[in-house]
Amino acid sequence: MQTKSYQFSSASVNYYFDADFSRLEKMIGKEHAVLITDEHIFQAHKKKLKGWNCICLKPGEEYKVQATVDSIIEQLIEFKADRSTWLVGIGGGVVTDITGYVAAVYMRGIKCGFVPTTILAMVDASIGGKNGIDVGIYKNLVGTIRQPQFLLYDYSFLKSLPKQEWVNGFAEIIKHSCIKDLKLFKELEQNKLTHYQKNKPALAKLIRRNSEIKSTVVQADEFEKGERRLLNFGHTLGHAIENMYELSHGQAISIGMTAACQISQKLVGFKDSERVISVLDQYGLPTLANFDKPKAFEVLKMDKKREQKDMNYVLLEKLGKGIVKPIPMTQLEKIVNEL
Amino acid sequence: MQTKSYQFSSASVNYYFDADFSRLEKMIGKEHAVLITDEHIFQAHKKKLKGWNCICLKPGEEYKVQATVDSIIEQLIEFKADRSTWLVGIGGGVVTDITGYVAAVYMRGIKCGFVPTTILAMVDASIGGKNGIDVGIYKNLVGTIRQPQFLLYDYSFLKSLPKQEWVNGFAEIIKHSCIKDLKLFKELEQNKLTHYQKNKPALAKLIRRNSEIKSTVVQADEFEKGERRLLNFGHTLGHAIENMYELSHGQAISIGMTAACQISQKLVGFKDSERVISVLDQYGLPTLANFDKPKAFEVLKMDKKREQKDMNYVLLEKLGKGIVKPIPMTQLEKIVNEL
Known part of the structure; x- marks a missing residue:
């Protein structure tokens, strides 16, 4: 594993390259974390995700909308998520964009991290703090710019990538x-x-x-x-x-x-x-x-x-x-x- | 009129006390602004608001919800609002909370200002950058902390205050x-x-x-x-x-x-x-x-x-x-x- 830290205007982001997903438990603990992922990832990597609180989204850009955000917030309330809760997005750009957005607005901001599972998310979408959702045909019309606390790169997720x-x-x-x-x-x-x-x-x-x-x-x-x-x-x-x-x-x-x-x-x-x-x-x-x-x-x-x-x-x-x-x-x- | 400026972490906020609403046009111009207010204020102060692009909300805390945010965003799209657009909330805490929230997330953040029209908004709700909406019985469960660019206090709005x-x-x-x-x-x-x-x-x-x-x-x-x-x-x-x-x-x-x-x-x-x-x-x-x-x-x-x-x-x-x-x-x- 190689680590690197980038300092942004109001936050420092830790990058863990070539890391193992199991590291996540040491980093944040299972008890105060909620993972957000999609059904494809969940099915393909069930073993890895076992024992974590999980919110599972329907896969695809068409679900990168406010209705999905509403549903995630309802589930966070059910999990009794509070300001000490970690939100971790595990997936491609759709998952990390939505996770970052929910983390930015739930209780006016809670901690979050990403585990990008696609090439696109690894080299682009999960980096830089832009998050958000689409409105009708307008992509990313709503969102914020807010850095995650960490990015964890586990290349074994790429095995299931089409x-x-x-x-x-x-x-x-x-x-x-x-x-x-x-x-x-x-x-x-x-x-x-x-x-x-x-x-x-x-x-x-x-x-x-x-x-x-x-x-x-x-x-x-x-x-x-x-x-x-x-x-x-x-x-x-x-x-x-x-x-x-x-x-x-x-x-x-x-x-x-x-x-x-x-x-x-x-x-x-x-x-x-x-x-x-x-x-x-x-x-x-x-x-x-x-x-x-x-x-x-x-x-x-x-x-x-x-x-x-x-x-x-x-x-x-x-x-x-x-x-x-x-x-x-x-x-x-x-x-x-x-x- | 008395002015005062407070410096917050990432923004400076200008306060205009004992000001006249007409000052707003000199400050931001009518062309690139959208005002958000509620039906009570709109009815009671029609003359003041004449000629401005206006989004008019149903009054009351029960409308401080995501559905109202969705409707404002649709209207902003119709106004072709972009990153140079000013959003100005004119009203009590419900209006300024929603306006601040929409301004924080529309196109990942556009400029905003408030004209508080209630005592509560003048001494509390419009100050400090907290914005947001209610989710079910949970007040302000969703929102951000983001400072407005200005607060304009025109006490003549209090004439219509119950x-x-x-x-x-x-x-x-x-x-x-x-x-x-x-x-x-x-x-x-x-x-x-x-x-x-x-x-x-x-x-x-x-x-x-x-x-x-x-x-x-x-x-x-x-x-x-x-x-x-x-x-x-x-x-x-x-x-x-x-x-x-x-x-x-x-x-x-x-x-x-x-x-x-x-x-x-x-x-x-x-x-x-x-x-x-x-x-x-x-x-x-x-x-x-x-x-x-x-x-x-x-x-x-x-x-x-x-x-x-x-x-x-x-x-x-x-x-x-x-x-x-x-x-x-x-x-x-x-x-x-x-x-």
């Missing part, structure tokens, strides 16, 4: 390389998904590097005034079409990254769109797609990155260097329609 | 005097409600002094690890019976303060219960009441101030000096049953 979820996670890994790390991008170009699936040390190193990239960006700008916006590369259009077409998050942002590359080409002279598209393709991600452009633009108008008449769009200046550029909404509408 | 609401506010004023300010307690002993209703300078001074007491206590302990707990004097039992019997908040905590005085007498030798009871009575507040003690104790178990087997109870050592004492739940159950 192929599509591996692909999903690699969309965020490719994103990190595009905006911040040319060396990582080149490594990804030289390999395939199976390389990381079969080679545990390579996977552990990759996850740790990506966790580092995300944590460092968040540390520099926890409340998203500047640098943190880079992490939205591919996410503006991606979020707009994700719920419209029930795409997976990885598929949606892969299409979003492709579009952002094309916009980068047009607006800031980015030259390597083909290389990005080729890597996305190599890891099983879609790049081109037909979608209802006027409708997508309608949804995009409600994006949290919009400020009045401008959208803060993330573009690539070159591989490994993302930038944020405010684009007037009128111009953006034209660009989206021409994609 | 007598019972004046009485409600004085319950918190008496509370402040009991835990922190013997001089204020003596002033209250020498006067009656009508004195403050008829004498604007005396009222303005009283409101400002109480706003100061609360703000200073919160500043010393924003996240309620110690000092801030004093503000819960009368509130532990008070909250438990408030929703059980549909008492007003003032009535409930008045009964709670009476009980807390009796417990103080028993556990820490407090000698002035009679004086407290007499002042509560003088301002039209109930002191003794029959209530279902076992049921009240059941509700009380879920109080946020409970930590495992102890309740952090606020007692009076002497007039003007509150203290926090952890009381084992088993002992507390006995005490409550003997009240």
Whole structure:
């Protein structure tokens, strides 16, 4: 096990890499903890979760809504959860987002930690304190920014991860390389998904590097005034079409990254769109797609990155260097329609 | 107009005392603001609110629930509210609690301010950043602690305040005097409600002094690890019976303060219960009441101030000096049953 601690504005977060889930009991004790997970994880890892107070959610993004939050709160009342209770989210981004949100508002905030069980949650969703739920077609419209106390990485959870979820996670890994790390991008170009699936040390190193990239960006700008916006590369259009077409998050942002590359080409002279598209393709991600452009633009108008008449769009200046550029909404509408 | 600024952990809050509501337009502009108020205020102050984007709630504590939050969020989406939008709560504690909560979670936090229109909101509810909603019989079970950007005090709103609401506010004023300010307690002993209703300078001074007491206590302990707990004097039992019997908040905590005085007498030798009871009575507040003690104790178990087997109870050592004492739940159950 390797440990690392990151200091954020109002909290310090402990990361336990290559750890064993059984460590959790030593850390927080079973008596004052409630675990939140989903039915898939619960079925696949029953043995690990035995003896813990558990709230079990229906799996899937469609349950990342207020009704699920209401139900969790009712169950916490039944467990007589109080301010000394730990809430631990064990799962992918949906589980960690909801758990973090409930922990932020139950009794005005109780302690929480995450055990990410998907590649996407390990390298992205569980890191940085953003939590929340969707409202209708608007993703993460409601939530807070609040750091968990710890992240525990137990790679044995990946054994039950479906192929599509591996692909999903690699969309965020490719994103990190595009905006911040040319060396990582080149490594990804030289390999395939199976390389990381079969080679545990390579996977552990990759996850740790990506966790580092995300944590460092968040540390520099926890409340998203500047640098943190880079992490939205591919996410503006991606979020707009994700719920419209029930795409997976990885598929949606892969299409979003492709579009952002094309916009980068047009607006800031980015030259390597083909290389990005080729890597996305190599890891099983879609790049081109037909979608209802006027409708997508309608949804995009409600994006949290919009400020009045401008959208803060993330573009690539070159591989490994993302930038944020405010684009007037009128111009953006034209660009989206021409994609 | 008098202004004062208090610095809290992550925000500075500007207080505008004796201000005119029309100032609001200069402060934030009408275009990027959404006001939240209730039907009573809206009807009584139509002229003031003309031309503002308004969300109008049904009045009353029974609407301080998630369904109201859901409806506000839907309306914010219709207003195309984004991160540059100001949310301003104009009303009593229910309105400012809900407004603060929605502002804390909509798009992971947008700017907000309050225009308290009741005595209770002016001296207590709108100050200190606690926001939230009730869940079933549990008051404020869900919420956050997050400071508003400003508080604007326009005493002309008090013209439409019903007598019972004046009485409600004085319950918190008496509370402040009991835990922190013997001089204020003596002033209250020498006067009656009508004195403050008829004498604007005396009222303005009283409101400002109480706003100061609360703000200073919160500043010393924003996240309620110690000092801030004093503000819960009368509130532990008070909250438990408030929703059980549909008492007003003032009535409930008045009964709670009476009980807390009796417990103080028993556990820490407090000698002035009679004086407290007499002042509560003088301002039209109930002191003794029959209530279902076992049921009240059941509700009380879920109080946020409970930590495992102890309740952090606020007692009076002497007039003007509150203290926090952890009381084992088993002992507390006995005490409550003997009240």
